[in-house]
Amino acid sequence: MKPHFLCCLVTATVACNVTDDRPETLAYITETVFVPSCGQAECHSSMVKQRGYAFDSVEAAQDSISNGGLVDVCATPPCTGADADSYLLTVITTQDIEGHRMPLGEPLANKDIVLIANWITDGADGYTPPPPPGQN
Amino acid sequence: MSRSATAVALVSALAVVALSATARAYPQFQLSKDQTCTSCHVNPAGGELLNENGFATAETMSQWGTAPEFFYNKIPTPSWLELGGDLRAASGFDSGPPRTAVVFPMQAEVYANATFNSLSLHVTAGLRDPQYDNTAATLFSSREHWLEWQQHPGSNDGLYIRVGRFMPVFGLRFAEHPDYDRRYGGTPLYGEAYGAAVEYVDPSWEVHATGFIHDPLFPDSVERGNGATLYAEARLTKATSLGIEGKLDVTSDDRKEYGGVTAKHYFESPKILLEAEVEVVHQKIDVGGTDNQLVGYVLGSYFIGSFMIDLGLGAYEPDVKVRYLDMEAADLNVHWFMTSHVELILTNRLQMLELGEGGNSSGYSLLQFHYRL
Numbered sequence: 001m002k003p004h005f006l007c008c009l010v011t012a013t014v015a016c017n018v019t020d021d022r023p024e025t026l027a028y029i030t031e032t033v034f035v036p037s038c039g040q041a042e043c044h045s046s047m048v049k050q051r052g053y054a055f056d057s058v059e060a061a062q063d064s065i066s067n068g069g070l071v072d073v074c075a076t077p078p079c080t081g082a083d084a085d086s087y088l089l090t091v092i093t094t095q096d097i098e099g100h101r102m103p104l105g106e107p108l109a110n111k112d113i114v115l116i117a118n119w120i121t122d123g124a125d126g127y128t129p130p131p132p133p134g135q136n
Numbered sequence: 137m138s139r140s141a142t143a144v145a146l147v148s149a150l151a152v153v154a155l156s157a158t159a160r161a162y163p164q165f166q167l168s169k170d171q172t173c174t175s176c177h178v179n180p181a182g183g184e185l186l187n188e189n190g191f192a193t194a195e196t197m198s199q200w201g202t203a204p205e206f207f208y209n210k211i212p213t214p215s216w217l218e219l220g221g222d223l224r225a226a227s228g229f230d231s232g233p234p235r236t237a238v239v240f241p242m243q244a245e246v247y248a249n250a251t252f253n254s255l256s257l258h259v260t261a262g263l264r265d266p267q268y269d270n271t272a273a274t275l276f277s278s279r280e281h282w283l284e285w286q287q288h289p290g291s292n293d294g295l296y297i298r299v300g301r302f303m304p305v306f307g308l309r310f311a312e313h314p315d316y317d318r319r320y321g322g323t324p325l326y327g328e329a330y331g332a333a334v335e336y337v338d339p340s341w342e343v344h345a346t347g348f349i350h351d352p353l354f355p356d357s358v359e360r361g362n363g364a365t366l367y368a369e370a371r372l373t374k375a376t377s378l379g380i381e382g383k384l385d386v387t388s389d390d391r392k393e394y395g396g397v398t399a400k401h402y403f404e405s406p407k408i409l410l411e412a413e414v415e416v417v418h419q420k421i422d423v424g425g426t427d428n429q430l431v432g433y434v435l436g437s438y439f440i441g442s443f444m445i446d447l448g449l450g451a452y453e454p455d456v457k458v459r460y461l462d463m464e465a466a467d468l469n470v471h472w473f474m475t476s477h478v479e480l481i482l483t484n485r486l487q488m489l490e491l492g493e494g495g496n497s498s499g500y501s502l503l504q505f506h507y508r509l
Contacts, residue, residue, distance in 0.1 A: 046356040107496040
Protein backbone atom coordinates (compact mmCIF):
# COMPACT_ATOMS: atom_id res chain seq x y z
CA MET A 1 0.00 0.00 0.00
CA LYS A 2 2.66 2.49 1.03
CA PRO A 3 5.10 1.81 -1.82
CA HIS A 4 2.21 1.93 -4.27
CA PHE A 5 1.06 5.25 -2.88
CA LEU A 6 4.54 6.70 -3.05
CA CYS A 7 4.97 5.39 -6.57
CA CYS A 8 1.78 7.19 -7.59
CA LEU A 9 3.01 10.36 -6.00
CA VAL A 10 6.32 10.16 -7.82
CA THR A 11 4.59 9.41 -11.11
CA ALA A 12 2.18 12.25 -10.68
CA THR A 13 4.98 14.63 -9.88
CA VAL A 14 7.11 13.60 -12.82
CA ALA A 15 4.11 13.87 -15.09
CA CYS A 16 3.84 17.52 -14.21
CA ASN A 17 7.18 18.04 -15.93
CA VAL A 18 8.24 20.48 -13.26
CA THR A 19 11.70 20.18 -11.83
CA ASP A 20 11.92 20.10 -8.06
CA ASP A 21 15.59 20.66 -7.30
CA ARG A 22 15.20 21.54 -3.65
CA PRO A 23 18.12 20.34 -1.52
CA GLU A 24 17.58 16.93 0.07
CA THR A 25 19.10 17.76 3.43
CA LEU A 26 17.77 17.56 6.95
CA ALA A 27 18.33 21.28 7.44
CA TYR A 28 16.44 22.30 4.31
CA ILE A 29 13.56 19.88 4.87
CA THR A 30 13.31 20.93 8.49
CA GLU A 31 13.22 24.65 7.80
CA THR A 32 10.92 24.52 4.77
CA VAL A 33 8.61 21.58 5.53
CA PHE A 34 8.81 20.48 9.16
CA VAL A 35 8.88 23.92 10.78
CA PRO A 36 5.86 25.43 8.98
CA SER A 37 3.82 22.22 8.82
CA CYS A 38 4.75 20.19 11.91
CA GLY A 39 6.56 22.57 14.24
CA GLN A 40 3.64 24.90 14.92
CA ALA A 41 3.49 26.14 18.50
CA GLU A 42 0.60 23.94 19.60
CA CYS A 43 1.99 20.79 17.98
CA HIS A 44 5.59 19.68 17.54
CA SER A 45 7.29 22.83 18.77
CA SER A 46 10.02 22.53 21.39
CA MET A 47 7.63 24.40 23.68
CA VAL A 48 4.85 21.79 23.55
CA LYS A 49 6.60 18.74 22.09
CA GLN A 50 3.45 16.73 21.40
CA ARG A 51 4.12 13.04 22.01
CA GLY A 52 7.75 13.93 22.72
CA TYR A 53 8.57 15.11 19.20
CA ALA A 54 9.75 18.57 18.17
CA PHE A 55 10.37 19.70 14.61
CA ASP A 56 10.88 23.44 14.94
CA SER A 57 14.66 23.44 14.52
CA VAL A 58 17.26 21.27 12.87
CA GLU A 59 18.61 20.14 16.22
CA ALA A 60 15.13 19.28 17.50
CA ALA A 61 14.29 17.39 14.31
CA GLN A 62 17.55 15.43 14.53
CA ASP A 63 16.80 14.47 18.13
CA SER A 64 13.18 13.56 17.46
CA ILE A 65 13.94 11.45 14.41
CA SER A 66 16.81 9.74 16.18
CA ASN A 67 15.12 9.15 19.52
CA GLY A 68 11.89 8.04 17.87
CA GLY A 69 13.55 5.86 15.26
CA LEU A 70 11.45 7.67 12.68
CA VAL A 71 13.75 7.13 9.72
CA ASP A 72 15.45 3.99 8.44
CA VAL A 73 18.68 4.61 6.59
CA CYS A 74 21.28 2.24 5.20
CA ALA A 75 25.05 2.48 5.27
CA THR A 76 25.39 2.84 1.52
CA PRO A 77 22.72 4.77 -0.37
CA PRO A 78 20.53 4.42 -2.29
CA CYS A 79 18.56 2.88 0.53
CA THR A 80 15.93 1.12 -1.53
CA GLY A 81 12.76 0.62 0.48
CA ALA A 82 13.97 2.72 3.39
CA ASP A 83 11.25 5.29 2.77
CA ALA A 84 8.49 2.71 3.02
CA ASP A 85 10.05 1.30 6.19
CA SER A 86 10.28 4.69 7.87
CA TYR A 87 7.61 5.59 10.39
CA LEU A 88 7.98 9.24 9.41
CA LEU A 89 6.64 8.43 5.95
CA THR A 90 3.89 6.28 7.38
CA VAL A 91 2.47 9.02 9.57
CA ILE A 92 2.44 11.64 6.81
CA THR A 93 0.94 9.36 4.16
CA THR A 94 -1.41 7.08 6.08
CA GLN A 95 -1.66 7.24 9.88
CA ASP A 96 0.22 7.09 13.14
CA ILE A 97 -0.29 4.43 15.80
CA GLU A 98 -3.33 6.33 17.06
CA GLY A 99 -4.96 6.47 13.66
CA HIS A 100 -4.20 10.06 12.73
CA ARG A 101 -2.46 11.22 9.59
CA MET A 102 0.03 13.98 10.25
CA PRO A 103 0.04 16.94 10.20
CA LEU A 104 -3.27 16.67 12.01
CA GLY A 105 -6.04 17.89 9.75
CA GLU A 106 -3.64 19.52 7.32
CA PRO A 107 -1.91 17.07 4.99
CA LEU A 108 1.45 17.82 3.44
CA ALA A 109 1.72 18.66 -0.23
CA ASN A 110 2.47 15.62 -2.36
CA LYS A 111 5.75 17.16 -3.49
CA ASP A 112 6.88 17.61 0.08
CA ILE A 113 6.13 13.95 0.79
CA VAL A 114 8.15 12.97 -2.26
CA LEU A 115 10.99 15.24 -1.14
CA ILE A 116 11.09 13.52 2.24
CA ALA A 117 10.86 10.05 0.66
CA ASN A 118 13.73 10.84 -1.71
CA TRP A 119 15.77 12.28 1.14
CA ILE A 120 15.43 9.01 3.05
CA THR A 121 16.14 6.83 0.04
CA ASP A 122 19.22 8.88 -0.79
CA GLY A 123 20.68 8.38 2.66
CA ALA A 124 19.05 11.14 4.74
CA ASP A 125 21.78 13.72 4.25
CA GLY A 126 22.41 15.74 7.40
CA TYR A 127 20.82 13.21 9.71
CA THR A 128 22.96 11.24 12.14
CA PRO A 129 21.33 7.94 13.03
CA PRO A 130 21.74 6.63 16.56
CA PRO A 131 24.56 4.15 17.06
CA PRO A 132 23.52 0.50 17.02
CA PRO A 133 22.76 -0.98 20.44
CA GLY A 134 25.93 -1.75 22.36
CA GLN A 135 28.01 0.79 20.47
CA ASN A 136 27.26 3.91 22.53
CA MET B 137 -19.80 4.45 13.30
CA SER B 138 -20.95 2.69 16.44
CA ARG B 139 -21.33 4.49 19.74
CA SER B 140 -18.25 2.81 21.16
CA ALA B 141 -16.19 3.70 18.10
CA THR B 142 -17.39 7.27 18.30
CA ALA B 143 -16.45 7.40 21.96
CA VAL B 144 -13.00 6.03 21.21
CA ALA B 145 -12.54 8.60 18.45
CA LEU B 146 -13.63 11.40 20.75
CA VAL B 147 -11.38 10.33 23.59
CA SER B 148 -8.51 9.92 21.18
CA ALA B 149 -9.13 13.35 19.77
CA LEU B 150 -9.29 14.85 23.22
CA ALA B 151 -5.95 13.32 24.02
CA VAL B 152 -4.26 14.20 20.78
CA VAL B 153 -5.85 17.47 19.83
CA ALA B 154 -5.34 19.21 23.12
CA LEU B 155 -4.09 22.18 21.21
CA SER B 156 -4.79 25.58 22.54
CA ALA B 157 -4.46 29.09 21.36
CA THR B 158 -4.33 32.52 22.77
CA ALA B 159 -6.33 35.10 20.97
CA ARG B 160 -5.86 38.81 20.66
CA ALA B 161 -7.79 41.83 19.54
CA TYR B 162 -9.98 42.25 16.51
CA PRO B 163 -8.35 44.58 13.98
CA GLN B 164 -11.75 44.46 12.27
CA PHE B 165 -12.81 47.21 14.70
CA GLN B 166 -10.20 49.64 13.45
CA LEU B 167 -11.81 52.07 10.98
CA SER B 168 -15.20 50.43 11.51
CA LYS B 169 -15.40 51.58 15.16
CA ASP B 170 -12.52 54.01 15.58
CA GLN B 171 -9.27 55.06 13.97
CA THR B 172 -6.62 53.41 16.11
CA CYS B 173 -6.13 50.35 18.32
CA THR B 174 -5.34 52.65 21.24
CA SER B 175 -8.79 54.18 20.95
CA CYS B 176 -10.12 51.07 22.68
CA HIS B 177 -7.07 49.32 24.14
CA VAL B 178 -4.44 50.15 26.75
CA ASN B 179 -1.77 48.35 24.72
CA PRO B 180 -0.29 50.60 21.96
CA ALA B 181 -0.43 47.60 19.62
CA GLY B 182 -4.02 46.72 20.58
CA GLY B 183 -5.40 43.67 22.31
CA GLU B 184 -6.22 42.51 25.81
CA LEU B 185 -7.12 45.29 28.30
CA LEU B 186 -9.75 47.83 27.25
CA ASN B 187 -9.92 51.51 28.10
CA GLU B 188 -13.11 53.53 28.72
CA ASN B 189 -13.90 53.79 25.03
CA GLY B 190 -13.27 50.07 24.64
CA PHE B 191 -15.68 49.30 27.46
CA ALA B 192 -18.32 51.51 25.82
CA THR B 193 -17.83 49.77 22.48
CA ALA B 194 -18.06 46.32 24.09
CA GLU B 195 -21.33 47.29 25.73
CA THR B 196 -23.02 49.04 22.85
CA MET B 197 -22.26 46.43 20.22
CA SER B 198 -23.35 43.46 22.33
CA GLN B 199 -26.82 41.95 22.26
CA TRP B 200 -27.68 42.41 25.91
CA GLY B 201 -25.16 44.89 27.22
CA THR B 202 -24.18 44.35 30.91
CA ALA B 203 -21.53 46.34 32.74
CA PRO B 204 -18.38 45.98 30.61
CA GLU B 205 -15.79 46.55 33.34
CA PHE B 206 -13.69 43.89 35.05
CA PHE B 207 -16.05 41.48 36.81
CA TYR B 208 -18.96 43.81 36.06
CA ASN B 209 -17.34 46.49 38.24
CA LYS B 210 -18.14 44.38 41.32
CA ILE B 211 -14.50 44.22 42.36
CA PRO B 212 -13.21 47.73 42.92
CA THR B 213 -9.63 48.44 41.92
CA PRO B 214 -7.52 51.53 42.56
CA SER B 215 -7.36 54.02 39.70
CA TRP B 216 -3.75 53.11 38.89
CA LEU B 217 -4.52 49.42 38.43
CA GLU B 218 -6.48 47.77 35.67
CA LEU B 219 -7.26 44.05 35.65
CA GLY B 220 -8.73 41.79 33.02
CA GLY B 221 -8.57 38.39 31.47
CA ASP B 222 -9.82 36.05 28.77
CA LEU B 223 -11.17 32.52 28.89
CA ARG B 224 -11.69 30.58 25.68
CA ALA B 225 -12.60 27.04 24.75
CA ALA B 226 -13.76 25.40 21.54
CA SER B 227 -15.51 22.28 20.36
CA GLY B 228 -16.39 20.91 16.96
CA PHE B 229 -15.25 18.65 14.15
CA ASP B 230 -12.00 18.25 12.32
CA SER B 231 -11.86 16.65 8.89
CA GLY B 232 -8.93 14.45 9.89
CA PRO B 233 -8.39 11.78 8.74
CA PRO B 234 -10.02 10.33 10.64
CA ARG B 235 -12.90 12.74 11.09
CA THR B 236 -12.98 13.48 14.76
CA ALA B 237 -14.89 15.43 17.32
CA VAL B 238 -12.64 17.76 19.24
CA VAL B 239 -12.90 19.70 22.47
CA PHE B 240 -10.04 21.79 23.70
CA PRO B 241 -9.18 24.73 25.92
CA MET B 242 -7.77 27.76 24.15
CA GLN B 243 -6.94 30.43 26.64
CA ALA B 244 -7.05 31.15 30.36
CA GLU B 245 -5.08 34.27 31.09
CA VAL B 246 -5.32 37.31 33.33
CA TYR B 247 -3.91 40.76 32.65
CA ALA B 248 -2.74 43.47 34.98
CA ASN B 249 -1.62 46.96 34.11
CA ALA B 250 -0.29 49.32 36.77
CA THR B 251 0.16 52.95 35.73
CA PHE B 252 2.19 55.60 37.55
CA ASN B 253 2.16 58.84 35.57
CA SER B 254 4.15 58.16 32.40
CA LEU B 255 5.26 54.70 33.42
CA SER B 256 3.25 51.52 33.41
CA LEU B 257 3.92 47.86 34.04
CA HIS B 258 1.94 45.24 32.17
CA VAL B 259 1.76 41.51 32.92
CA THR B 260 -0.11 38.76 31.08
CA ALA B 261 -0.04 35.43 32.89
CA GLY B 262 -1.97 32.19 32.90
CA LEU B 263 -2.17 28.74 31.41
CA ARG B 264 -0.30 27.73 28.29
CA ASP B 265 0.07 24.57 26.26
CA PRO B 266 2.18 22.41 28.57
CA GLN B 267 5.15 20.49 27.31
CA TYR B 268 4.61 16.77 26.80
CA ASP B 269 5.52 14.80 29.90
CA ASN B 270 6.43 18.01 31.70
CA THR B 271 3.05 19.50 32.51
CA ALA B 272 3.65 20.55 36.10
CA ALA B 273 6.69 22.63 35.22
CA THR B 274 5.30 24.23 32.09
CA LEU B 275 1.56 24.73 32.55
CA PHE B 276 1.81 28.29 33.87
CA SER B 277 3.70 31.11 32.23
CA SER B 278 3.77 34.82 31.68
CA ARG B 279 3.40 35.25 27.95
CA GLU B 280 3.83 39.00 28.11
CA HIS B 281 5.31 41.46 30.57
CA TRP B 282 6.70 44.85 29.79
CA LEU B 283 7.57 48.25 31.18
CA GLU B 284 6.19 51.16 29.19
CA TRP B 285 6.79 54.88 29.03
CA GLN B 286 4.03 56.96 27.44
CA GLN B 287 4.51 60.52 26.28
CA HIS B 288 0.93 61.58 26.96
CA PRO B 289 -0.36 59.65 29.99
CA GLY B 290 -4.08 59.04 29.82
CA SER B 291 -4.35 59.85 26.14
CA ASN B 292 -4.57 57.52 23.15
CA ASP B 293 -1.79 58.93 21.04
CA GLY B 294 1.80 60.08 21.09
CA LEU B 295 5.05 58.27 21.71
CA TYR B 296 5.28 54.93 23.50
CA ILE B 297 8.46 53.07 24.46
CA ARG B 298 8.20 49.49 25.67
CA VAL B 299 10.80 47.09 27.03
CA GLY B 300 9.97 43.51 27.93
CA ARG B 301 8.32 40.43 26.51
CA PHE B 302 5.62 40.97 23.88
CA MET B 303 4.71 40.18 20.29
CA PRO B 304 6.80 42.33 17.95
CA VAL B 305 4.33 44.60 16.14
CA PHE B 306 3.99 43.57 12.53
CA GLY B 307 1.16 43.48 9.98
CA LEU B 308 -2.58 43.35 10.53
CA ARG B 309 -2.34 41.07 13.59
CA PHE B 310 -5.57 39.11 13.26
CA ALA B 311 -6.81 37.32 16.36
CA GLU B 312 -7.09 33.98 14.56
CA HIS B 313 -3.61 32.46 14.56
CA PRO B 314 -4.37 29.93 11.76
CA ASP B 315 -4.76 32.87 9.34
CA TYR B 316 -1.94 32.52 6.87
CA ASP B 317 -0.54 36.02 7.38
CA ARG B 318 0.00 35.07 11.02
CA ARG B 319 1.00 31.42 10.72
CA TYR B 320 3.35 31.86 7.79
CA GLY B 321 3.75 35.61 7.82
CA GLY B 322 5.87 36.22 10.89
CA THR B 323 3.44 36.50 13.84
CA PRO B 324 2.78 32.90 14.87
CA LEU B 325 1.00 31.72 17.98
CA TYR B 326 3.21 32.22 21.06
CA GLY B 327 5.60 34.29 18.94
CA GLU B 328 6.33 36.70 21.77
CA ALA B 329 9.97 37.63 22.40
CA TYR B 330 11.96 39.96 24.58
CA GLY B 331 12.41 43.27 22.89
CA ALA B 332 12.34 47.03 22.90
CA ALA B 333 9.79 48.97 20.88
CA VAL B 334 9.48 52.59 19.91
CA GLU B 335 5.94 53.34 18.80
CA TYR B 336 4.11 56.48 17.75
CA VAL B 337 0.34 56.54 17.38
CA ASP B 338 -1.64 59.36 15.85
CA PRO B 339 -5.20 59.29 14.51
CA SER B 340 -3.86 59.73 10.98
CA TRP B 341 -0.78 57.47 11.16
CA GLU B 342 1.25 55.19 13.36
CA VAL B 343 4.61 53.48 13.33
CA HIS B 344 6.01 50.63 15.43
CA ALA B 345 9.71 49.71 15.43
CA THR B 346 10.80 46.72 17.50
CA GLY B 347 14.11 45.00 18.11
CA PHE B 348 13.82 41.54 19.65
CA ILE B 349 15.81 38.57 20.86
CA HIS B 350 14.63 35.05 21.51
CA ASP B 351 13.77 34.31 25.10
CA PRO B 352 17.05 33.78 27.02
CA LEU B 353 15.14 32.45 30.03
CA PHE B 354 13.06 29.92 28.13
CA PRO B 355 15.09 28.39 25.27
CA ASP B 356 12.10 26.34 24.09
CA SER B 357 10.11 29.43 23.13
CA VAL B 358 8.49 29.54 19.70
CA GLU B 359 10.48 32.56 18.53
CA ARG B 360 13.94 31.13 17.99
CA GLY B 361 15.57 34.10 16.37
CA ASN B 362 16.84 37.60 16.92
CA GLY B 363 15.77 40.44 14.71
CA ALA B 364 13.62 43.46 14.18
CA THR B 365 10.20 44.44 12.90
CA LEU B 366 8.82 47.63 11.44
CA TYR B 367 5.19 48.44 10.80
CA ALA B 368 3.91 51.80 9.58
CA GLU B 369 0.32 52.61 8.73
CA ALA B 370 -1.24 55.77 7.30
CA ARG B 371 -4.96 56.51 7.51
CA LEU B 372 -5.47 58.20 4.14
CA THR B 373 -9.08 58.98 5.03
CA LYS B 374 -11.29 58.03 7.97
CA ALA B 375 -12.24 54.92 6.01
CA THR B 376 -8.99 53.94 4.30
CA SER B 377 -5.55 52.96 5.51
CA LEU B 378 -2.38 51.67 3.90
CA GLY B 379 0.54 50.06 5.68
CA ILE B 380 4.02 48.74 5.03
CA GLU B 381 5.83 46.09 7.01
CA GLY B 382 9.24 44.52 7.32
CA LYS B 383 10.84 41.91 9.51
CA LEU B 384 14.25 40.33 9.86
CA ASP B 385 14.51 37.08 11.83
CA VAL B 386 17.84 35.29 12.19
CA THR B 387 17.97 31.89 13.89
CA SER B 388 20.77 29.40 14.35
CA ASP B 389 19.49 27.57 11.25
CA ASP B 390 18.23 30.21 8.84
CA ARG B 391 17.56 33.84 8.05
CA LYS B 392 14.18 35.19 7.00
CA GLU B 393 13.42 38.59 5.53
CA TYR B 394 9.77 39.63 5.36
CA GLY B 395 8.34 42.55 3.44
CA GLY B 396 4.75 43.40 2.75
CA VAL B 397 1.86 45.79 2.50
CA THR B 398 -1.50 46.07 4.22
CA ALA B 399 -4.68 47.86 3.25
CA LYS B 400 -8.04 48.51 4.87
CA HIS B 401 -11.22 50.17 3.67
CA TYR B 402 -14.52 50.53 5.47
CA PHE B 403 -17.68 50.85 3.41
CA GLU B 404 -19.96 52.80 5.72
CA SER B 405 -23.25 52.13 4.02
CA PRO B 406 -23.19 48.33 3.86
CA LYS B 407 -21.03 48.24 7.04
CA ILE B 408 -18.39 46.09 5.41
CA LEU B 409 -14.69 46.30 6.19
CA LEU B 410 -12.16 44.91 3.73
CA GLU B 411 -8.63 44.14 4.91
CA ALA B 412 -5.74 42.69 2.95
CA GLU B 413 -2.16 41.76 3.65
CA VAL B 414 0.45 40.52 1.18
CA GLU B 415 3.96 39.49 2.15
CA VAL B 416 7.07 38.27 0.39
CA VAL B 417 9.39 36.15 2.52
CA HIS B 418 12.96 35.39 1.51
CA GLN B 419 14.47 32.49 3.44
CA LYS B 420 18.11 31.42 3.41
CA ILE B 421 19.02 28.16 5.10
CA ASP B 422 22.53 28.28 6.56
CA VAL B 423 23.76 24.95 5.24
CA GLY B 424 22.41 25.61 1.76
CA GLY B 425 19.22 26.45 -0.03
CA THR B 426 16.98 29.46 -0.43
CA ASP B 427 13.35 30.04 -1.17
CA ASN B 428 10.98 32.91 -1.78
CA GLN B 429 7.54 32.62 -0.26
CA LEU B 430 4.30 34.48 -0.89
CA VAL B 431 1.70 34.95 1.83
CA GLY B 432 -1.64 36.65 1.36
CA TYR B 433 -4.84 37.06 3.31
CA VAL B 434 -7.99 39.02 2.49
CA LEU B 435 -10.77 39.45 5.03
CA GLY B 436 -14.19 40.92 4.56
CA SER B 437 -16.17 41.72 7.72
CA TYR B 438 -19.87 42.50 7.78
CA PHE B 439 -21.33 44.12 10.86
CA ILE B 440 -24.98 43.58 11.62
CA GLY B 441 -26.38 44.24 15.07
CA SER B 442 -24.44 42.22 17.62
CA PHE B 443 -22.94 40.00 14.92
CA MET B 444 -19.70 40.26 12.99
CA ILE B 445 -19.41 37.93 10.03
CA ASP B 446 -15.92 37.35 8.62
CA LEU B 447 -15.15 35.81 5.25
CA GLY B 448 -11.43 35.31 4.78
CA LEU B 449 -9.37 33.96 1.90
CA GLY B 450 -5.75 32.97 2.39
CA ALA B 451 -3.02 31.87 0.03
CA TYR B 452 0.46 30.58 0.82
CA GLU B 453 3.14 29.71 -1.69
CA PRO B 454 6.02 28.08 0.24
CA ASP B 455 8.45 28.28 -2.67
CA VAL B 456 7.56 30.23 -5.79
CA LYS B 457 9.97 28.26 -7.96
CA VAL B 458 8.35 24.92 -7.20
CA ARG B 459 4.83 24.29 -8.49
CA TYR B 460 2.13 22.47 -6.59
CA LEU B 461 3.18 23.42 -3.10
CA ASP B 462 0.53 26.13 -2.80
CA MET B 463 -2.03 26.19 -0.02
CA GLU B 464 -5.32 28.00 -0.03
CA ALA B 465 -7.85 28.53 2.71
CA ALA B 466 -11.35 29.91 3.02
CA ASP B 467 -12.55 30.95 6.47
CA LEU B 468 -16.08 31.79 7.53
CA ASN B 469 -16.32 33.03 11.10
CA VAL B 470 -19.51 34.27 12.73
CA HIS B 471 -19.07 36.24 15.94
CA TRP B 472 -22.01 36.86 18.22
CA PHE B 473 -21.34 39.37 20.95
CA MET B 474 -23.97 38.23 23.42
CA THR B 475 -23.09 40.51 26.32
CA SER B 476 -20.25 42.89 27.10
CA HIS B 477 -18.29 39.86 28.31
CA VAL B 478 -19.57 36.83 26.42
CA GLU B 479 -18.90 36.01 22.79
CA LEU B 480 -19.75 32.93 20.76
CA ILE B 481 -17.80 32.31 17.59
CA LEU B 482 -18.55 29.75 14.90
CA THR B 483 -15.33 29.22 12.99
CA ASN B 484 -15.15 27.21 9.81
CA ARG B 485 -12.22 26.54 7.54
CA LEU B 486 -11.80 24.78 4.22
CA GLN B 487 -8.16 24.35 3.30
CA MET B 488 -6.87 23.14 -0.03
CA LEU B 489 -3.54 22.03 -1.41
CA GLU B 490 -2.62 22.63 -5.04
CA LEU B 491 -5.93 24.35 -5.79
CA GLY B 492 -7.49 22.95 -8.94
CA GLU B 493 -4.76 20.33 -9.36
CA GLY B 494 -6.20 17.57 -7.23
CA GLY B 495 -4.39 18.13 -3.95
CA ASN B 496 -5.78 17.13 -0.61
CA SER B 497 -8.28 19.29 1.18
CA SER B 498 -9.04 19.56 4.87
CA GLY B 499 -11.11 21.62 7.21
CA TYR B 500 -12.76 22.13 10.54
CA SER B 501 -15.83 23.60 12.10
CA LEU B 502 -15.62 24.81 15.69
CA LEU B 503 -17.85 26.61 18.12
CA GLN B 504 -15.76 28.79 20.38
CA PHE B 505 -16.83 30.24 23.72
CA HIS B 506 -15.11 33.41 24.87
CA TYR B 507 -15.55 35.07 28.24
CA ARG B 508 -13.80 38.34 28.97
CA LEU B 509 -13.34 38.95 32.66
